[in-house]
Amino acid sequence: MTYLAKSPWIIHYDASSCNGCDIEILACLTPMYDVERFGIINTGNPKHADIFVVTGSVNEHNREVILNIYNQMPDPKVVVAVGICATSGGVFRECYNVAGGIDKLIPVDVYVMGCAARPESIIDGIVTALGILEEKRSKNIHSAPVTDHHENKEHNNHSQGGAS
Amino acid sequence: MINPAWALVFALVAPVAGGLVAGIDRKITAHMQGRVGPSIFQPFYDVGKLFEKEQAVVNETQTFYAICYLVFMIFTGALFFAGGDLLLVIFALTLAQIFLVLGAFAANSPYSYVGAERELLQILAYEPMVILTAVGMFVATKSFNVSDIATSASPVILLLPGIFLGFLYVLTIKLRKSPFDISTSHHAHQEIVKGVTTEFSGPSLGLIEVTHWYEVVLLLGFVYLFFGFSPLIAALAVAVVYILEILVDNTNARVRWQLAVRSSWLIAAVVGLVNLAGLYVLSGGI
Numbered sequence: 128m129t130y131l132a133k134s135p136w137i138i139h140y141d142a143s144s145c146n147g148c149d150i151e152i153l154a155c156l157t158p159m160y161d162v163e164r165f166g167i168i169n170t171g172n173p174k175h176a177d178i179f180v181v182t183g184s185v186n187e188h189n190r191e192v193i194l195n196i197y198n199q200m201p202d203p204k205v206v207v208a209v210g211i212c213a214t215s216g217g218v219f220r221e222c223y224n225v226a227g228g229i230d231k232l233i234p235v236d237v238y239v240m241g242c243a244a245r246p247e248s249i250i251d252g253i254v255t256a257l258g259i260l261e262e263k264r265s266k267n268i269h270s271a272p273v274t275d276h277h278e279n280k281e282h283n284n285h286s287q288g289g290a291s
Numbered sequence: 292m293i294n295p296a297w298a299l300v301f302a303l304v305a306p307v308a309g310g311l312v313a314g315i316d317r318k319i320t321a322h323m324q325g326r327v328g329p330s331i332f333q334p335f336y337d338v339g340k341l342f343e344k345e346q347a348v349v350n351e352t353q354t355f356y357a358i359c360y361l362v363f364m365i366f367t368g369a370l371f372f373a374g375g376d377l378l379l380v381i382f383a384l385t386l387a388q389i390f391l392v393l394g395a396f397a398a399n400s401p402y403s404y405v406g407a408e409r410e411l412l413q414i415l416a417y418e419p420m421v422i423l424t425a426v427g428m429f430v431a432t433k434s435f436n437v438s439d440i441a442t443s444a445s446p447v448i449l450l451l452p453g454i455f456l457g458f459l460y461v462l463t464i465k466l467r468k469s470p471f472d473i474s475t476s477h478h479a480h481q482e483i484v485k486g487v488t489t490e491f492s493g494p495s496l497g498l499i500e501v502t503h504w505y506e507v508v509l510l511l512g513f514v515y516l517f518f519g520f521s522p523l524i525a526a527l528a529v530a531v532v533y534i535l536e537i538l539v540d541n542t543n544a545r546v547r548w549q550l551a552v553r554s555s556w557l558i559a560a561v562v563g564l565v566n567l568a569g570l571y572v573l574s575g576g577i
Contacts, residue, residue, distance in 0.1 A: 130339030161326040163317075166333050171481030174347065174492035177340070201345040201492050264343060 131177065131203070131264050132257045134166040138176035140196055142229065144183030147243030148210035152180060154246045162250060173199040178256050180249075184212045184219055185226040190275055197233045198272045203263040205236040205256045209249055214238045233273050294438070298369035301508070305368055309504025310334045312511075316537055320478075323541045334500070341497030349398040349490050356394030357495040361502045363387035368509040374438025377425045384421075384509070388414055391487055391499065398490035406486030409548055410474035416552045417461035420559040423567065427454040428516065430570050441519040448517045448528075453566030455517050459532065460558045464551065465510050467503070468540035471551050479545070 141149050155162045156169060170176050173196045181193065197206065208229045211217035216227040229235050236259045239252035262268075314331035321328020330336075348354055367383040370376075388410070395407035429435050431450040432443040440447070448455055464471040472479065475486035483489075491499055511529045518525035546554075 129343065130336045131343050133336035134333070134340040158325040161321070161328070163321065164327045164329050166329050166336055169480060170485070172485050172489060174490065175480075175485065175488075175496065177344070199347075201347040203344070269345075 129261060129264065132261050134168075135177050135253065135257055135260065136168045136170045136175055137178040137180050137207075137253070138170055138173050138196060138200070139180045139182075140189075140193065142181050142183040142189040142193055142213070143186050143225075144210065144212060148182035148213070148241075148249075151243050151246050152182065152209060152249055155249055160246050160250065162253070165254075167253065173197075174201065176200055177204060177260060178253060179204060179206045180209055180253075181206065181213050181229045182209045184216045184228060185232050186224050187226075190226065190232055193229065193232055194273055194275055202269050203260055204270060205260050205263065206233055207237045207239060207252050207256050208235045209239045209252065210244045211240060211242045214240065217242060232275070234270070293373045293375055295373060298373040301368045301372040302365050305365075305505045305508040306501055309501075309507045310338070312507055312533065313504060316533075317477075319534070319537050320541055323537070334504070338497045338500050341500065342494050344493035346493045346495065348492075348495065349400065353394050353397045353490065354495045356390050356397060357491060357498045357502075359390040360387055360394065361498050361505075363390060364502045364505045364509070368505050368512075371437055371509055371512055374436060374441070377428060377435045377437055377440065378422075380437065381421055381425055384506075385414060385418065387502075387506075391502075394495075395487040395490065400490050402483055402485075402489040403487070405483055406474050406489055409483075410487050412548045412552055413464050413471070413474055416471075416555040417464045419556060420457045420461040420563060423559055423563040424454055424458050424513070427451045427563070427567060427570070430567060430574070437516070440516050443519055446520050450570055451517065451566055453562035453569075457558050457563045457566075458513065458517075459535075461555050462510060462514070462532070463536060463539060464555065466507060466536055468536050470539075470543040470546045471555075472540075472545060473548050473551055476545075478540075482545075 139149070139152055154160060173179075177200075179197060179200060185193065206229065208214050212219060213229045216225050219225045220227055226232070237252045237256045239248050241248055244252075311331060313334040314329075317333060318328045318331050346354070363383060364387040367380055367387055370383060371380045392407045392410050395403045395410065425435065428440050428447065428451070431447045432440045432445055434440060434443070467474075467476060469476070469478070475488050476482065488496060488499060511533065514529050514532050515525045518528045
């Protein structure tokens, strides 16, 4: 008997999203969709969470935050990338300040498509994540802490007096 | 006088009863908000899940404090249901609560610190009224022993209406309900990032949740004492009080801690002391 799939607590982080997907995630909590009936709770604390729901793409400002949240979550944990920006960078993928989808930084388990992702597809994504969560628990998979190998060249250059 | 069988019954039955109360609470809350809400067994799923998670601690002693919180809460409740001394019950309850505060202070985290400080303020807020309740019980029934108070033929509620109202006021603080869910809350998951429970995760968070179930049963036992002359009315009163607490929880915004402390002290000073003084004059002294 497992309880993990009956009580998934999520932590939601908006990584440079336009807020479209975030509003759809919050729509899931309203009486219309009421995901709490499946035991899903939107926590604000990575240490209490099982599912990391990220919207938007990785950039220089949020990569540290994403890593911090991911590394603080206790195992078993899964990552759900919601929306096309979190999946691949979307229309912003070639911007100079965008590194790409969330999987450039941390391992992503479920990709939810859409711009913005619809509440139905977000719920579907979370339910898919529950299966992966349960698999990780039964196989006792421990996610190793992720460290950022990205060197902050621009910043170093600034400190040395401009671009090289 | 002390009946160990009841202590054992409390230790075994209280988590089941408390968990069900929490589940029914969530269901009623959801219906009040126009939602379907989770199953009434959801709190058990949640705690079961927490025990399946990895134990990630910041400081090793945290888990020790969480276990102490649970042990002393069981001790407090067992003493209460076995019919022990009400004053000892109240002091043991405070001790249990202090272990939660120590657990929150054990991790060097600003959110945890804020939560611990707010928990201390809550203790400061409700303690005078809880002690006045014990004193009132003594004046009304001439005994501090729960076994005597619970079986006393005198209608305690009629003698202590003010103290009962004051106790209901601080019960909101103890049950962690709005408007006094200052240190941590069942609903506001993002606010001060869950206060005292910030640095607890997995099994130790589960222990804190189970402890809260014990605490809820103990507090509803306090409500029972006011109606000890008739078990039927008492059971009804306990149900009405809890539903009232849920209603208050859902219709009030959180207040600042200053207001929580001031108002609960004011209530204790006014309704509690006036009630005691009236009782004292009427009965012609203790």
